[in-house]
Amino acid sequence: MAALADPPLVEARRDGERSLWVAFVVMVALLIAAPFVVYPVFLMQALCFALFACAFNLLIGYVGLLSFGHALFFGWASYLCAHAAKVWGFPPEAAVLFGTLSGAVLGVVAGSIAIRRQGIYFAMITLALAQMMYFVALRAPFTGGEDGIQDVPRGHLFGVFDLSHEKTMYVFVLVMVLAGFLFIYRIINSPFGEVLKAIRENEPRAISLGYNTDRYKLCAFVLSATLAGLAGALKALVFQLASLTDVYWTMSGEVVLMTLVGGLGTVFGPVVGAFLIVAMENYLAQFGQWVLVIQGVIFVACVLVFRRGIVGELAHALGVKL
């Protein structure tokens, strides 16, 4: 009778979720312990990129849309958050919210243009739109051109917590990033997320089932842009700097790389990928242009022999969901 009450399918699903919970607990434990061992600014940088990569993964991994212009949302949210905090004197929570919302608005505009074409064109269009906004950032007076916006004040969170302390800032970033991470997990496991996966697998069929796929795709795009915006806004506060690097196409390429290394369409892949790539770049910064070559080699290796990514391979080997 017990077998009837608990059919194998439900069992498997519960097993799958168990592995995810174990992994989540391990990740949180590591992130809480980490600042006692590792330089907090490095960790915060990696966390911002982890959220950025998770936001990107929401599109490529669950809707099958490759955006080659996500730096647009990351970088512009970073600029607007920095501007709000420095020039308008917004408190940090308001500045981050402002940056995040600007990511959403840009997502609506860019998304409604880009989803008009599919596949390879989608990637080229997002790349072109991001490049356009790079030139706007280069020329716009408030962005400070090549200098960027420097000395952004971190301020006091809710007027209480002084974010200029690295540990306090770390807790703030960690909480925001984990909230974003859980939000994405919730999205992909909601009925809405199931429709997204259906669109990824077979769009004409989703249309024939009566779904307005364009609206779903736009919605996913805006969600992804919003979370990328959150990541960018946080990064502006962490480094107290918003600069052209964050809106340039190389940044769009980097987030593709992080997600690809970690594993497209895995829950934890983008986080692992972001930590690895950020660590690699910090370590290799002294070798100058070799970073570009090494990034390129990783791209090629991932596509040719390692398409599941690190977490994807691990999940495959263990036979669990990660």
Next chain:
Amino acid sequence: MVEIFGIPSYALFGQLLIGLINGSFYALLSLGLAVIFGMLNIINFTHGAQYMMGAFAAYLMLQYLGVDYWIALVVVPILIGATGILIERLFLQHIRKLDHLYGLILTFGLALIIEGLFRNQFGSSGKPYQIPALLQGGRNLGFMFLPNYRAWVIAFSLVVCFATWFAIERTRLGSYLRAATENPALVRAFGINVPRMVTLTYGFGVGLAALAGVMAAPIYNVSPQMGSDLIIVVFAVVVIGGMGSILGAIVTGFALGVIEGLTKVFFPEASSTVIFVIMAIVLLIRPAGLFGRTV
């Protein structure tokens, strides 16, 4: 002095000329992209890097081997085309059955490798390339000054574009190519070696990019990053024109170059963004692109 719309004619036609020059490069590069995409179903992100390699090959051959522009114009496309064939054999042939997106990511990675290696070797600063003796100087047309080399670039790229169009649309080899684009399995069944055709097509597309690079060397400074910004604009050009038609790619390339040049005269702040704005407008009005079929 002659004025048109309150702008001195020298400035207006000067920018128009620069627009046509840029348009020549947009046309040559988007043509190569379209040819490659037709056969391999890959958007060749390496195209910008291969254009840069063409310019560098010409520069290095002049600098160290004393090979002049005219020989470089023939040798460099063949040489860089050969490296393209190598890339196709080593990498691209293995991912033909995968999602198109992997092709984009793979060629993006290759572009990073090439650009990184060149930056390591030659630094980021631009290197000048002398205009060949035969084409130095220029002529005064009354309303503007026309440098000979620029006139040559426009004329020669028009010839190359037309020749490519003719080869693909009007010859037997071109008809095989178009047939293999539609249905490779059937064309193979007729005894035509489609994989070899794919390889050679990629080599040809890359050769076109390298040719554009050689032509660009005397106009722009030769530098490792000269291709990466250009390729993004060319992507926008390709989205506007649609990749269905060879002629479409050529016309769109030249037209957008001219529009960009005119924007520089009338509204200089927008000159670097105008092509992207046009792309957005075209997508809103006619999503398939001006000459494209719906994808």
